Amino acid sequence: MRILIAEDDPALAEALQFSLRQAGYAVDWINNGVIADHALVSGVFDLLILDLGLPKIDGFEVLRRLRKRNLQLSVLILSGREDPREKVQGLDLGADDYLAKPFSLDELLARVRALLRRGSGASRLQIVQGKLQFDTVTRTLMLDGVPLSLPQPELGVLEVLLHRAGRVVSKEQLIEHLYNFDHDVSHNAIEVYVHRLRKKIESGGVTIRTAYGQGYVLDKE
Numbered sequence: 001m002r003i004l005i006a007e008d009d010p011a012l013a014e015a016l017q018f019s020l021r022q023a024g025y026a027v028d029w030i031n032n033g034v035i036a037d038h039a040l041v042s043g044v045f046d047l048l049i050l051d052l053g054l055p056k057i058d059g060f061e062v063l064r065r066l067r068k069r070n071l072q073l074s075v076l077i078l079s080g081r082e083d084p085r086e087k088v089q090g091l092d093l094g095a096d097d098y099l100a101k102p103f104s105l106d107e108l109l110a111r112v113r114a115l116l117r118r119g120s121g122a123s124r125l126q127i128v129q130g131k132l133q134f135d136t137v138t139r140t141l142m143l144d145g146v147p148l149s150l151p152q153p154e155l156g157v158l159e160v161l162l163h164r165a166g167r168v169v170s171k172e173q174l175i176e177h178l179y180n181f182d183h184d185v186s187h188n189a190i191e192v193y194v195h196r197l198r199k200k201i202e203s204g205g206v207t208i209r210t211a212y213g214q215g216y217v218l219d220k221e
């Protein structure tokens with residue numbers, strides 16, 4: 001799952017980036033509204049954490065442009081402003097949630113998890129496919145009732161496939177969801193992760209099918 005932070009306070013942005021990466025998300029940080037707006041055109045993000053008081057163009061305008069393009073990503077507004085009318089305005093412009101500064105990082109992480117669950121089409125804490133059970137809160141995996149520990153990149157690939165089970169996910173989408181701007185991950189690396197995953201989950205009653213020329217689909221056998 002890939003998150004964009006648009007925030008001009010470097011101390012806050014760095015703390016957010018650190019916590020979100022610890023929690024296993026791919027995170028990019030941008031410190032002004034114009035660049036945030038450009039980055040969002042790419043459509044690769046699952047969630048935007050948006051400060052309202054941004055340089056160049058403010059958070060409201062970023063949100064307005066985003067919703068005009070009809071992009072389906074969740075937006076969590078961060079605001080230092082006390083005025084309740086701003087909260088209403090933000091939500092009316094299409095934000096999904098709102099958090100007033102100062103806030104605890106634990107609360108932010110809980111809201112991020114909730115928004116990403118909703119964004120994946122179901123408010124599920126557990127995703128079950130065959131004998132695989134994935135807990136979206138703790139990001140832990142069980143195979144036939146037994147905990148299965150996977151390296152982060154493999155878990156990341158499986159996570160995206162589980163969230164979109166039955167639908168084709170391209171290699172580009174996997175790369176985009178797993179890595180930040182500054183990583184250069186090849187299609188070959190994704191193939192290697194998928195190959196390893198297939199072996200590890202083959203007893204789970206699910207398969208990762210290759211959709212030739214398109215990507216991968218996670219299906220029940």
Ligand code: CA
Pocket residue numbers: 007008009051052053054
């Ligand atoms: Ca600000």
